[in-house]
Amino acid sequence: MAKIPVIEQCTVSYKENKDFLVDRLEVYLEQNKNLVFPHRHNFYHMVLFLAGGGSHEIDFKEYAVERGQVYMMGPGQVHSWMFQGEMKGFIVNFDIDYFKTLLVQQDYVERLGIFSSLTESVFVLDEYQLREIINLFSQLLELNDRVTTDLQRTLLLFILLKLDQAYAPSLEGKSLDYHLVLIKNFLALLDQHFKELHLPKEYAELLFVTPNHLNAVCKEYMGLQAGEVIRNRILLEAKRLLILPDWTISQVSYELNFNDNSYFTKFFKKIAGITPEEFRRSQWK
Structure with missing residues (x-):
């Protein structure tokens, strides 16, 4: 059975360095003209739009392109482009181990708010922030031509921290305390075990807390009960599989450990409001 294509950094990088790429968006699009189908990456990916139109889709949510918009994506997310007009901006791709020799805390980058699964990492910079980030991206592009790896890594990390600072997550006003750590650990476990573990308890x-406590923290930080978070994660994976043309509904149901097609269809329709078949048809228009 086919899988959603996983694009590796080396397949989209047309420069010498295969674990890092920075370029003008218009150059990148010219080099990767056919990269418009839904796909995943095995690397980190971010784009800053300066001009152009159309939209892009991340995990089946569509965003209209606008000047100053930034989007950040971690490995594994599904996305596609539907651009219009003359696109301008910057794009950066970097491997998951790119900062390995620079940082003591290996998970430092993935713990930044801009890569958190708690909130959507699509946001718009104001003009002051935009001028600063354009200048930094331009410097990063100049360093790329000189292949100065340590300076690249340091400047890229600085850019990520500046973007993280500019980001206005929905959790604003909540303290970065034990409860937030608990939520992040819950989401990490959910990504690993959502196929076989379906209950908050x-x-x-696994988190050494009570189900009531987990529910209360999820409600406070995400506005959802833990069970809803779990079901939404299963639904997302179902959507990722349903867009594959050679997967049957039965195969998707089996992959997600549902007992039968009927139960899977009821589960999907209850949350998404449409049947798996209707969702599939809507994606194949």
């Missing part, structure tokens, strides 16, 4: 046991 199963995750609560």
Whole structure:
């Protein structure tokens, strides 16, 4: 059975360095003209739009392109482009191990708010922030031509921190305390075990908390009960599989450990409001 294509950094990088790429968006698009189908990356990916139109889609949510918009994506997310007009901006791709020799805390980058699965990492910079970030991207592009790896890594990290500072997440006003750590750990476990573990009590046991406490923290930070978070993660994976033309509904149901097609269809329709078949048709228009 086919899988959603996983694009590796080396396949989209047309420069010498295969674990890092920075370029003008218009140059990147010219070099990767056919990269418009839904796909995943095995690397980190970010784009800053300066001109152009159309839209892009991340995990089945569509965003209209606008000047100053930034989007950040971690490995594994599904996305596609539907651009219009003359696109301008910057794009940066970097491997998951790009900062390995620079940072003591290996998960430092993935713990930044801009790469958090708690909130959507699509936001718009104001003009002051935009001028500063354009200048930094331009410097990063100049360093890329000189292949000065340590300076590249340091400047890229600085850019990520500036963007993280500019980002206005929905959790604004909530303290970065133990509860936020608990939520992040819950989401990490959910990504690993959503196919076989479907109940809040199963995750609560792994996190050494009570189901009631996990529910309360999820409600405070995400506005959802833990069970809803779990079901939404399963739904997302179902959508990722349903866009594959050679997967049957039965195969998707089996992959997600549902007992039968009927139960899977009821589950999908209850949350998404449409059947798996209707969702598939809407994506194949």
